[in-house]
Structures are given as C-alpha cells and as structure tokens.
Amino acid sequence: MKLLVTGGAGYIGSVVAAQLLEAGHRVVVLDDLSTGHADAVPEGAELVRGTLRDKALEVLEGAGFDAVLHFAAKSLVGESVERPGLYWDRNLGESLALLDAMRETGVDRIVFSSTAATYGEPERTPILETDPTRPTNPYGATKLAIDATLTEFARLYGIGGVSLRYFNVAGAYGRFGERHTVETHLIPNVLAVAAGTRESVNVFGEDYPTPDGTCVRDYIHVVDLGRAHLLALEACTPGTHRIYNLGNGNGFSVREVIEVCREVTGHPIPANVGPRRPGDPAVLVASSEKIQSELGWKPEHDLRQMVSDAWAFLQSRA
Numbered sequence: 001m002k003l004l005v006t007g008g009a010g011y012i013g014s015v016v017a018a019q020l021l022e023a024g025h026r027v028v029v030l031d032d033l034s035t036g037h038a039d040a041v042p043e044g045a046e047l048v049r050g051t052l053r054d055k056a057l058e059v060l061e062g063a064g065f066d067a068v069l070h071f072a073a074k075s076l077v078g079e080s081v082e083r084p085g086l087y088w089d090r091n092l093g094e095s096l097a098l099l100d101a102m103r104e105t106g107v108d109r110i111v112f113s114s115t116a117a118t119y120g121e122p123e124r125t126p127i128l129e130t131d132p133t134r135p136t137n138p139y140g141a142t143k144l145a146i147d148a149t150l151t152e153f154a155r156l157y158g159i160g161g162v163s164l165r166y167f168n169v170a171g172a173y174g175r176f177g178e179r180h181t182v183e184t185h186l187i188p189n190v191l192a193v194a195a196g197t198r199e200s201v202n203v204f205g206e207d208y209p210t211p212d213g214t215c216v217r218d219y220i221h222v223v224d225l226g227r228a229h230l231l232a233l234e235a236c237t238p239g240t241h242r243i244y245n246l247g248n249g250n251g252f253s254v255r256e257v258i259e260v261c262r263e264v265t266g267h268p269i270p271a272n273v274g275p276r277r278p279g280d281p282a283v284l285v286a287s288s289e290k291i292q293s294e295l296g297w298k299p300e301h302d303l304r305q306m307v308s309d310a311w312a313f314l315q316s317r318a
C-alpha cells in the first residue's frame with residue numbers, strides 16, 4: 001500500500017513507519033518537525049515538512065494513497081492544561097484539515113493514535129472500550145473529540161477508521177526511540193539517572209490507593225504497539241469506525257518500574273518522593289481483549305524488555 005504517516009518523525013510514528021517499510025509498504029511522512037527529528041524518519045520513507053493544514057491536501061492530491069496513519073499531535077498532558085487552545089487547534093484543528101483532505105481526495109482509510117487519557121479517572125480496571133470517557137485534561141479531551149469526528153466521518157462520508165487507545169508506550173526499536181526535548185515520561189527519566197544525565201528520579205506521590213502508594217500504569221512495548229497498527233490498517237472498513245485499547249493488561253507501580261530499571265542497568269538510581277503530579281489517575285490498566293479477539297493482536301514483550309530496549313537505545317546515542 002501507499003501510506004501517509006503524519007508525525008512519522010516522532011517516537012511512535014518513526015517506529016511504525018519503519019515497520020510499514022519492512023512489511024513492503026511505501027511510506028510518505030508528513031511532519032512539521034516541531035517535536036520530531038528529520039533523522040528519525042526511516043530510510044526509504046519520503047519526508048514532507050509541513051503542517052497538515054498546509055500540506056495534507058497537496059500531498060494526498062492525485063498521488064494514489066491507500067490510507068493514512070495519523071500520529072502527529074501535541075501530547076504533553078501538563079502543557080495541555082496550561083495551553084488548552086494550542087491543543088484544540090493543533091490536535092482537533094489539524095486533524096479536521098487532514099480528514100477534509102482525505103474526503104476531497106477519496107482516501108478512505110485511517111488509523112488514528114488515540115489515548116487512555118480519553119477515559120480520565122476510571123471507575124474500574126481493566127478499562128473496557130465501552131467504559132465512560134471523561135478526560136481530566138485538554139490533551140485527552142482533544143483526542144476524544146477526534147475519535148468522535150472519526151465516527152461522524154465514517155457515518156457521513158464512508159471513511160474507514162480505527163482508533164487505537166494507547167496506554168503507556170515504552171521501549172525502542174533499534175535506532176528508533178524516545179528523543180523528547182522536554183522529557184516527562186517515567187522510563188526515560190529513570191534511565192537518564194542511570195546514564196548520568198540526571199541526578200535522581202522524582203516519584204510523584206506515594207499516597208495513592210495502590211499497593212505501594214505510587215501510581216500504577218499499563219506499559220506496552222512500542223514494537224507490539226506498531227504491530228497493532230499494521231493489523232488495524234488491514235481492518236479499516238469503509239463506513240465503520242472502530243476503537244481498540246492497546247496495553248499489556250498488567251499494571252506496574254512507579255516503584256516497580258524504577259526497580260526493573262535498577263536491575264537492567266545495574267545502577268542504584270536514587271529516587272526522591274515528591275508531591276503528586278496534578279491530573280494523574282491512581283491506576284490505568286487496559287483490557288485489550290477486544291483487539292485480541294477481533295484482530296488477533298497479542299503483546300509479546302514485557303516490562304523488562306521495554307526497559308532494556310530503551311536502555312540500549314539511550315546508550316547507543318550517548
């Protein structure tokens with residue numbers, strides 16, 4: 001297939017672009033490089049630099065694309081609370097421009113990066129796709145709005161869409177890994193201590209109603225996540241919008257993650273306990289039963305593998 005990958009210069013987009021190329025697809029990456037890196041775009045993919053508003057129509061027009069994988073987004077929860085307008089504009093606004101361009105050019109399949117943040121504070125775990133969606137921050141709200149837009153575009157214009165609701169993505173795929181300028185995620189921050197670029201890790205709160213008092217999350221390897229995109233692509237059915245959770249179904253606390261990082265790196269990794277980070281739910285664990293039964297996807301990598309792949313990636317860049 002000929003595929004447009006928006007955000008293909010970012011962490012997850014670059015991994016999936018690499019996997020798509022290996023599967024024999026042709027890939028064009030559209031990325032404004034606001035947070036991505038041109039050298040993260042895999043060899044064999046063409047990079048078009050620009051926003052979706054400026055370039056999506058131009059790129060799709062008459063070029064014979066079969067489908068779009070849409071990763072481009074602003075994705076920092078804290079920043080979204082500080083600058084909600086930016087998130088609505090860049091996430092929903094740019095996605096609408098992309099969908100309009102798809103409609104105009106007759107490209108009718110899309111796989112979209114949604115998020116567990118659409119659920120907000122869950123009433124129960126593991127979270128099912130049918131559970132209430134009450135995002136607690138603008139980031140989650142914008143992604144939920146795009147999911148709703150996809151449902152409408154499927155109904156009104158026959159688009160075939162799949163939204164994948166990622167839980168906590170981690171790990172690396174060879175030379176493709178996390179390279180955020182502002183790093184907020186737990187695993188890269190913990191590994192930065194082992195690499196000597198940070199002094200200690202901050203544990204955001206240990207008074208949560210969890211076994212060790214720290215937040216519990218469902219970590220999924222970026223390679224497993226990528227494989228789900230290839231399956232989702234095959235499952236896009238015109239006129240239908242499907243939503244799937246993507247996680248491993250196991251919860252690990254912040255303290256457990258730090259412990260695995262200590263074991264993998266052999267570094268003591270000093271940790272300090274600080275206050276809670278606003279907006280963090282205590283426990284987020286996915287039920288991925290739906291994608292397992294409908295698309296035959298299965299996670300193959302555990303937390304230790306995610307940490308050791310992320311560690312190898314970090315060391316390769318040192």
Ligand code: UFG
Binds near residue numbers: 184202254280
């Ligand atoms: N944490 C720390 N110290 C740190 C960084 C994180 O204690 O230095 C804690 C957080 O408080 C949280 C856990 O580690 O409890 C995981 O935090 P991350 O920032 O790695 O990930 P989040 O769970 O906050 O967010 C991730 C994605 C979001 C997405 C969300 C959905 O980054 O984009 O999952 O669940 F919205």
